[in-house]
Amino acid sequence: xKLLEQAALYIVGTAGIFLRxxxxxxxxxxxxxxxxxxxxxxIGCLVSLALLIVFASAIPGTMKRxxxxxxxxxxxxxxxxxxxxxxxxxxxxxxxxxxYRAVVLPKYGSSLAALWYxxxxxxxxxxxILVGAKRxxxxxxxxxxxxx
Amino acid sequence: MDYLxxxxxxxxxxxxxxxxxxxxxxxxxxxxxxxxRNASLGAVYTTLERLEDKGLISSWIGEAxxxxxxxxxxxxxxxxPGEAALKQTLKATEAMVVGLEPVLG
Numbered sequence: 001x002k003l004l005e006q007a008a009l010y011i012v013g014t015a016g017i018f019l020r021x022x023x024x025x026x027x028x029x030x031x032x033x034x035x036x037x038x039x040x041x042x043i044g045c046l047v048s049l050a051l052l053i054v055f056a057s058a059i060p061g062t063m064k065r066x067x068x069x070x071x072x073x074x075x076x077x078x079x080x081x082x083x084x085x086x087x088x089x090x091x092x093x094x095x096x097x098x099x100y101r102a103v104v105l106p107k108y109g110s111s112l113a114a115l116w117y118x119x120x121x122x123x124x125x126x127x128x129i130l131v132g133a134k135r136x137x138x139x140x141x142x143x144x145x146x147x148x
Numbered sequence: 149m150d151y152l153x154x155x156x157x158x159x160x161x162x163x164x165x166x167x168x169x170x171x172x173x174x175x176x177x178x179x180x181x182x183x184x185r186n187a188s189l190g191a192v193y194t195t196l197e198r199l200e201d202k203g204l205i206s207s208w209i210g211e212a213x214x215x216x217x218x219x220x221x222x223x224x225x226x227x228x229p230g231e232a233a234l235k236q237t238l239k240a241t242e243a244m245v246v247g248l249e250p251v252l253g
Contacts, residue, residue: 073217088193094212094219095172095189101215123188131194 073100074114077121084128096120150202150229152237158183159195160234163205163224171210171221172196196224204230 073096081093096117105113152160162178163170176192179185199205210221226234245252 084190088197088222090219091172091222092189092193094216094221095176097219098213098216099173099176120189124190124193126188127190127194 073097073117077118080121080125083125092124096124150233151240152233155195156199157234157237159192159199160226160230163226170224203227204233
C-alpha cells in the first residue's frame with residue numbers, strides 16, 4: 001500500500017510539473033482583469049499546486065486530515081461541495097456521505113474511499129459549474145430559444 | 149407536451165422502478181446497475197431539478213439518518229404529466245425503431 005501511495009504521489013507530482021511547464025511554454029500571453037495582472041507562469045503554478053493539494057490530501061499520511069475516524073469524509077472535499085446551490089446541497093451531500101459510509105468504505109477501505117469521495121466531489125460540482133457558467137454568459141437563454 | 153432527453157428518460161424510469169424508495173443515491177445506483185451507466189450525483193441532481201421545474205416529478209423531504217451525517221433525504225415521484233411525457237417519448241423511440249430490427253438486433 002505504501003508503494004502504491006508513493007507511486008500515486010510521483011505520478012501526480014510529475015503531472016503537476018508537466019502541466020506547469022506546458023502552460024508556461026504554450027501560452028506567453030498575460031491575463032489581466034481591471035485590478036490584477038497574472039502571468040501565465042503564475043497561473044501554471046497555481047493550477048499545479050491546486051492539483052497537488054487535491055490529490056495528495058486524498059492519500060492518508062501525505063497531509064494531516066482532521067478526523068476522528070475513517071468514517072469521516074475528507075474535509076477539504078467537503079468544503080468544495082459548498083459550491084452546490086443551497087436548494088439541493090443538503091440532500092446531495094447526504095446522498096454522497098451515505099454512499100461513502102454504507103457502500104464504498106466497507107468495500108474498498110479508507111484510502112480508496114477517500115479518493116472515491118474526491119472524484120465524486122469533482123464530478124458533482126462539474127454540472128453545477130457548467131450550469132452556472134451557461135447562465136452567466138447567457139447561453140441558457142440562447143439554448144432555450146433554439147429548443148435544446 | 150414535453151419530450152424527454154435520453155438521460156431524463158433513464159432518471160424517470162429509475163424513479164418509477166424504485167417506487168417509494170427513490171432518492172438521489174438509489175436513483176444513481178439503479179441507473180448504474182440496470183442501465184450499466186455510471187452517472188455522477190451532480191448529473192442526477194441537475195436532471196432531477198430540471199424535471200421538477202417542468203412539473204414532471206414531485207418531491208418530499210424524508211428522514212435524516214446518522215449514515216448521512218444527520219442530513220435528510222429528498223424523495224422523488226413521477227407526476228401524471230411526467231408519466232405521460234415518458235410514455236410519449238418511449239412511443240416515439242419505438243416508432244423510429246420499427247423496420248430497423250435487422251440492423252439493431
